[in-house]
Amino acid sequence: MHGIADTLGYPEEATSTQVPLLARLHEWVITVDHKRLGIMYICMGLVFLLVAGLEASLIRLQLVVPENTLLSPQVFNRLFTMHGTTMVFFVGIPILFGFANYLVPLMIGARDLAFPRLNAFGFWLTLFGGLLLYLSYVAGDGLYGAGSAPDVGWFAYAPLAGRAFSPGNSTDYWNLAILASGFGTIATSVNLIATTLSLRCPGMTLSRMPLFVWMMGVVVSGMTLVILPPLSAAQIMLLFDRFLGSHFFDTQAGGSAVLWQHFFWFFGHPEVYVLAIPAFAFASEIIPVFSRKVIFGYPMMVAATVGIGVVSMGVWAHHMFAVGMGRTPNAFFAASTMLIGVPTGVKIFNWLGTMYGGRIRFGTPMLFCTAFLFQFLCAGLTGIMLAVVPFDWQLTDSYFVVAHFHFVLVGATIFNIFAAMYYWFPKATGRMLNETLGRWHFWLLVIGFNLTFVTLHFVGILGMPRRIYTYPADRGWELWNLVATLGVPLQGAAILLFLINVILSLRRGKPAGNDPWDAWTLEWSTPSPPPAYNFDTIPEVKSRRPLWDLKHPSDPDGLHE
Amino acid sequence: MWSGVNGSTGLEEGKVSQATRSVEKARWRFVDRPLCHGFRAVVCAIRVAAIVGLSGLASIALGAPGALGDDGPVQTPNMFAPVSTPAFAIRDISYFVLGICAVIFVVVAALLTYSIIRFRRRRGEDTREPPQVYGSNQIELAWTVVPVLIVFVLFLATARYIFGIEGHEPPPQTLQVTVVGHQWWWEIRYPDLGIVTANELHVPVSNPANPSPTFLTLESADVIHSFWVPQLAGKLDVIPNKTNRTWIEPHTPGLYVGQCAEFCGVQHAWMLLRVIVHPKDAFDAWVVEQQAPAVDDRVARTGRDVFGSVACINCHTVRGTTANGIFGPDLTHLMSRSTLGAGVAANTPENLRNWIENPAGLKSGALMPAMQLSSRELDQLVAYLLTLR
Numbered sequence: 001m002h003g004i005a006d007t008l009g010y011p012e013e014a015t016s017t018q019v020p021l022l023a024r025l026h027e028w029v030i031t032v033d034h035k036r037l038g039i040m041y042i043c044m045g046l047v048f049l050l051v052a053g054l055e056a057s058l059i060r061l062q063l064v065v066p067e068n069t070l071l072s073p074q075v076f077n078r079l080f081t082m083h084g085t086t087m088v089f090f091v092g093i094p095i096l097f098g099f100a101n102y103l104v105p106l107m108i109g110a111r112d113l114a115f116p117r118l119n120a121f122g123f124w125l126t127l128f129g130g131l132l133l134y135l136s137y138v139a140g141d142g143l144y145g146a147g148s149a150p151d152v153g154w155f156a157y158a159p160l161a162g163r164a165f166s167p168g169n170s171t172d173y174w175n176l177a178i179l180a181s182g183f184g185t186i187a188t189s190v191n192l193i194a195t196t197l198s199l200r201c202p203g204m205t206l207s208r209m210p211l212f213v214w215m216m217g218v219v220v221s222g223m224t225l226v227i228l229p230p231l232s233a234a235q236i237m238l239l240f241d242r243f244l245g246s247h248f249f250d251t252q253a254g255g256s257a258v259l260w261q262h263f264f265w266f267f268g269h270p271e272v273y274v275l276a277i278p279a280f281a282f283a284s285e286i287i288p289v290f291s292r293k294v295i296f297g298y299p300m301m302v303a304a305t306v307g308i309g310v311v312s313m314g315v316w317a318h319h320m321f322a323v324g325m326g327r328t329p330n331a332f333f334a335a336s337t338m339l340i341g342v343p344t345g346v347k348i349f350n351w352l353g354t355m356y357g358g359r360i361r362f363g364t365p366m367l368f369c370t371a372f373l374f375q376f377l378c379a380g381l382t383g384i385m386l387a388v389v390p391f392d393w394q395l396t397d398s399y400f401v402v403a404h405f406h407f408v409l410v411g412a413t414i415f416n417i418f419a420a421m422y423y424w425f426p427k428a429t430g431r432m433l434n435e436t437l438g439r440w441h442f443w444l445l446v447i448g449f450n451l452t453f454v455t456l457h458f459v460g461i462l463g464m465p466r467r468i469y470t471y472p473a474d475r476g477w478e479l480w481n482l483v484a485t486l487g488v489p490l491q492g493a494a495i496l497l498f499l500i501n502v503i504l505s506l507r508r509g510k511p512a513g514n515d516p517w518d519a520w521t522l523e524w525s526t527p528s529p530p531p532a533y534n535f536d537t538i539p540e541v542k543s544r545r546p547l548w549d550l551k552h553p554s555d556p557d558g559l560h561e
Numbered sequence: 562m563w564s565g566v567n568g569s570t571g572l573e574e575g576k577v578s579q580a581t582r583s584v585e586k587a588r589w590r591f592v593d594r595p596l597c598h599g600f601r602a603v604v605c606a607i608r609v610a611a612i613v614g615l616s617g618l619a620s621i622a623l624g625a626p627g628a629l630g631d632d633g634p635v636q637t638p639n640m641f642a643p644v645s646t647p648a649f650a651i652r653d654i655s656y657f658v659l660g661i662c663a664v665i666f667v668v669v670a671a672l673l674t675y676s677i678i679r680f681r682r683r684r685g686e687d688t689r690e691p692p693q694v695y696g697s698n699q700i701e702l703a704w705t706v707v708p709v710l711i712v713f714v715l716f717l718a719t720a721r722y723i724f725g726i727e728g729h730e731p732p733p734q735t736l737q738v739t740v741v742g743h744q745w746w747w748e749i750r751y752p753d754l755g756i757v758t759a760n761e762l763h764v765p766v767s768n769p770a771n772p773s774p775t776f777l778t779l780e781s782a783d784v785i786h787s788f789w790v791p792q793l794a795g796k797l798d799v800i801p802n803k804t805n806r807t808w809i810e811p812h813t814p815g816l817y818v819g820q821c822a823e824f825c826g827v828q829h830a831w832m833l834l835r836v837i838v839h840p841k842d843a844f845d846a847w848v849v850e851q852q853a854p855a856v857d858d859r860v861a862r863t864g865r866d867v868f869g870s871v872a873c874i875n876c877h878t879v880r881g882t883t884a885n886g887i888f889g890p891d892l893t894h895l896m897s898r899s900t901l902g903a904g905v906a907a908n909t910p911e912n913l914r915n916w917i918e919n920p921a922g923l924k925s926g927a928l929m930p931a932m933q934l935s936s937r938e939l940d941q942l943v944a945y946l947l948t949l950r
Contacts, residue, residue, distance in 0.1 A: 397796065
């Protein structure tokens with residue numbers, strides 16, 4: 001039987017000489033190759049996606065009817081805590097940094113990341129964090145007897161996460177797992193920034209970098225570097241509170257519950273952009289190629305991305321409008337939050353401008369990107385609603401917010417992750433994913449997703465708060481919850497089809513060739529999959545679309561930039 | 562849906578003979594099946610979304626009927642069915658924002674849909690690349706400046722409503738109430754009236770001509786909770802070591818439901834809140850009734866002795882007796898309340914007995930311990946509690 005490793009074609013000589021499975025696995029464990037680490041990041045994210053998706057399905061199943069007794073409140077609280085934590089830290093970050101790992105060096109004409117060993121360190125630390133988190137299910141001893149996972153929410157608000165209200169060690173599993181994976185993510189961010197700044201091939205000035213590299217290698221990595229240390233610091237303070245008797249967040253001894261919220265959201269909100277900007281990055285590569293047009297307004301796209309990155313550091317307290325911060329802070333954070341809508345809107349318009357006048361091919365990647373545009377538009381507009389402080393006093397912590405951020409994190413990020421999977425899978429494996437299965441995957445997901453999350457907006461408006469394990473039968477929320485749960489099997493089937501597609505295509509997929517999409521960035525000039533050293537000779541570029549220049553020597557891009 | 566797509570493809574085929582233009586159109590749709598599926602399905606999905614959306618808005622606008630409770634029907638706590646001044650204000654600015662967002666959505670979604678349909682690659686089209694447009698300073702400036710202006714207007718409106726609602730000063734006749742969040746129930750104190758109750762906030766109706774709002778001071782005994790009754794006001798967090806203030810001014814008597822809106826531990830879901838808005842006279846009568854000390858009914862003396870001899874009195878207060886605990890709800894007028902365990906069950910003798918026998922049986926994780934009473938003691942205790950009207 002061929003293992004995934006050799007279907008992926010790593011390395012050529014290993015498959016031809018029948019190296020035993022264990023040795024091939026060993027190759028993967030000791031690797032410092034950015035492409036292998038990227039694939040491992042993505043595979044790790046997909047495994048956790050299945051786990052977190054299962055948790056979400058149980059949550060929806062519990063809420064399908066009022067006063068359901070399927071799950072106890074204790075189990076339910078663990079499920080939504082683990083779902084949120086897993087999705088953010090062990091699905092979103094690994095998959096997105098996996099793509100960055102794989103693609104940034106290829107796109108800038110480099111042979112690896114600047115620090116390959118640090119890269120491996122970052123991956124293994126992140127994986128360790130994920131495994132540590134789930135070890136809590138068997139090893140943690142929470143309030144309710146042995147074997148319990150964290151149950152304080154992915155935000156672990158003080159003082160609920162303090163010793164007094166969360167005895168046992170389940171909260172410590174949350175704390176240490178995030179701390180560990182946070183260090184891994186910081187390592188990878190440093191690596192991506194260093195690579196982007198110092199390993200670009202001749203001719204690739206900053207203003208000629210693909211937008212993907214601008215977004216992932218500069219903005220997302222830069223943001224991560226700024227926002228994760230404050231979270232890590234707060235987590236260490238929480239550790240002190242829980243083990244050394246300090247009182248940073250211990251309200252019973254004069255500590256501040258609000259302080260934790262500031263620390264957490266100073267990380268937590270930019271984190272949303274850390275997860276959303278990669279979706280923009282994928283769209284900025286895929287939409288032009290499938291529209292057959294150069295990206296509209298490249299400098300503006302770069303400026304908008306950097307703008308989002310900078311402004312996103314100043315919006316965190318819009319998660320705290322109901323905390324009672326006072327009028328002036330509320331007004332300030334309303335203003336900064338609305339302001340971030342401007343560069344975000346500019347991006348949507350620029351993608352629109354790219355499609356306008358193009359010849360759009362609706363391959364599966366483009367289908368996902370199209371749904372992304374509509375869904376992200378909705379997410380942006382509900383975001384504006386949430387920035388209107390008085391409206392937010394009603395909407396925050398209701399299911400409206402749940403719907404809003406799932407439109408961002410699923411409707412935008414996960415959809416574009418799938419777009420990226422279909423788009424770059426041929427590069428990474430040498431084989432195309434099946435388009436028919438891809439279309440089924442897309443339509444099931446788009447219908448299921450909207451069935452669930454459009455509906456949740458309404459039940460939020462009707463007063464249903466988040467994180468409740470059940471609700472009384474007289475509130476008028478039954479129908480909405482039923483419909484929302486009906487979307488779940490469709491989404492589950494979509495993910496299943498995707499996995500089937502991956503497995504089938506790895507074995508029998510249509511050979512991809514170097515450049516199946518007729519694209520323009522450097523990774524498509526390498527063989528699929530690229531050799532360990534990426535490029536025979538380091539390329540030299542003269543414009544933002546080096547492969548366009550090769551294909552259209554009479555009208556190179558450089559004339560227009 | 563898939564058969565529908567194929568069916569309409571057949572219809573298109575039928576039009577082939579009608580005009581050259583439609584022949585071409587039908588041909589590419591029929592031939593280029595995968596693209597055709599994609600496009601039709603997009604249209605179909607938009608229609609489905611529109612129907613779901615509109616029906617949702619309709620039901621929110623009309624309000625869904627609810628079940629009957631002791632204090633009248635439970636209305637769906639719909640933030641777009643306000644009955645109180647701050648909630649009315651929030652509804653107004655919400656409609657304003659929704660209107661602006663709806664216009665933006667329609668314009669941008671229409672542009673996107675137009676581009677998707679108009680600029681799809683058609684089968685048989687030449688394979689040359691379309692003209693490459695690198696950008697346009699004027700256009701990009703326009704679609705930056707217009708959003709900036711919209712944001713500016715939205716911000717001004719927002720700031721006005723923030724300052725209007727948060728800056729509202731209590732007029733002289735204001736009723737002051739302190740709401741204390743506990744894991745997982747609400748303590749309601751009327752410091753000026755000497756009343757303490759739980760999970761039910763009774764307030765007088767306010768006449769807009771002569772407003773008599775109720776100002777609430779929010780405090781927490783343990784973790785963060787959040788006070789939210791959507792029809793009365795937006796939510797405000799209840800935070801330990803921090804005192805928050807908010808206000809309501811209901812214009813219509815009735816029962817309005819809400820619940821804790823910040824995750825506060827195991828039983829966050831059963832931390833319900835009922836607000837009963839009385840006409841002025843009825844509120845005064847309620848105050849008199851609540852201010853009275855507990856009824857001392859001779860019939861229930863044995864039950865009272867049970868109450869005093871086990872740990873009940875460590876946590877509960879019954880005014881006029883030795884029971885003066887402060888960790889649990891004040892029971893002086895327990896039977897005037899319509900629910901038990903912050904809304905987990907109706908306040909019936911049977912539920913009351915079950916609750917005392919094993920609180921965790923009704924509300925898993927509840928902090929009230931089961932007191933291991935004999936069946937006889939339970940009967941006596943319940944008989945006593947039933948006298949606390």
